[in-house]
Amino acid sequence: MLSKAENERLTQVGPGTPAGELLRRYWYPIAGLAELDAEPVKSLRLLGEDLVLYRDKSGNLGLIDQACPHRRVSMEYGIPEEEGLRCPYHGWLFDHTGRCTETPAEPWNSTFKDKIHTKAYPVQTLGGLVFAYLGPAPAPQLPRYDLLVWDNCIRHIGLTMLPCNYLQAMENSLDPVHVEWLHGYYMDYVWSRKGVVNSERFSGRHKKIGFTRFEHGIIKRRVVEGNTENDDPWKVGHPIIFPQILRVGGAGGYCFQYRVPVDDTHTLHVIYNA
Numbered sequence: 001m002l003s004k005a006e007n008e009r010l011t012q013v014g015p016g017t018p019a020g021e022l023l024r025r026y027w028y029p030i031a032g033l034a035e036l037d038a039e040p041v042k043s044l045r046l047l048g049e050d051l052v053l054y055r056d057k058s059g060n061l062g063l064i065d066q067a068c069p070h071r072r073v074s075m076e077y078g079i080p081e082e083e084g085l086r087c088p089y090h091g092w093l094f095d096h097t098g099r100c101t102e103t104p105a106e107p108w109n110s111t112f113k114d115k116i117h118t119k120a121y122p123v124q125t126l127g128g129l130v131f132a133y134l135g136p137a138p139a140p141q142l143p144r145y146d147l148l149v150w151d152n153c154i155r156h157i158g159l160t161m162l163p164c165n166y167l168q169a170m171e172n173s174l175d176p177v178h179v180e181w182l183h184g185y186y187m188d189y190v191w192s193r194k195g196v197v198n199s200e201r202f203s204g205r206h207k208k209i210g211f212t213r214f215e216h217g218i219i220k221r222r223v224v225e226g227n228t229e230n231d232d233p234w235k236v237g238h239p240i241i242f243p244q245i246l247r248v249g250g251a252g253g254y255c256f257q258y259r260v261p262v263d264d265t266h267t268l269h270v271i272y273n274a
């Protein structure tokens, strides 16, 4: 059993916390690229920091502090311009590096804007997702994991907010047996109460479970009734990639589940099917 102090050390994700500093060394998916077609400005929280993701009229993506450095208005209401996002209150304009490029109420020859900078983080796109990096420079390369770069496949992306710490979701990934009961037996019960026969339930009792450490995390394995160690659930298993990715799948399709640490009590669950 972890002590309270050990638990906090692993689960607190804000700036300056031990886990928060470690987690900042990784890229996180924060949005589907298609979301910005409908709404070019999206407010979000990542690792305890309130930020705004935007796409300007030139197609540049930016991720900047949610609060304008002038009078703290939320840049969630900002206006995408040719280059950057303009604060709705007094019109200050910020580019994707956080540089202030216009302060319209100043005299035309003022250099005041050169002193102003807002917090900004790098973003990259890959496989239909927007990824952000909040750690120290230089940013590591964005990993080009297989599902993100496959050709000739259909991708489906879903995002939802979970009211729990990211580590709770990751622990769940390393718990093979819950699938038999929660996704199988319990779902049968729920469907039966609605009068529906659930033909796609997870079935079969676990005969064996196993865990293999590897360079990037742990591979979870299972053998259920009707399977052997030559079947994929044991032979290939499900890689859990530190710190926040689960990869599952088989003949019917493959999927990443990203558990993005939003703050200490919320996790953005990104399900990425290919």
Ligand code: FES
Pocket (backbone or CB within 6 Å): 068, 069, 070, 071, 072, 073, 087, 088, 089, 090, 091, 092
């Ligand atoms: S509050 Fe943003 S420009 Fe004044």
